[in-house]
Amino acid sequence: VDDQSAKVNAKIRDAQLELIPYMLVVGGREQQNQTVSVRDRIEGDLGPMPLGKVIEKLRQEVHERRVRQVARSEFANIEEAGGTQFEY
Secondary structure, eight states: OOOOSSOHHHHHHHHHHTTOSEEEEOOHHHHHHTEEEEEETTTEEEEEEEHHHHHHHHHHHHHHTOOOOOOOOSSOOHHHHTOOOOOO
16 A cells, blocks of 8 residues: 555656556445456556456466566667677
């Protein structure tokens, strides 16, 4: 639970930098609809989901001992880009 007074976008950015796998956001709209907004570190914003469905998804991942990998960077390294590599 992140109860800092920072804005939601700042909290999301901080969670991504800390490699938090899932972020659940509950605001007034989610509370009224009995949902949570889910953001996956790899897949991005999954949108609002019923809390029960989120819990089921997380339990399934734990049960399967699924290890989710970080998406591979789309930036080419020096060799792939055909650039010159210097030693320092």
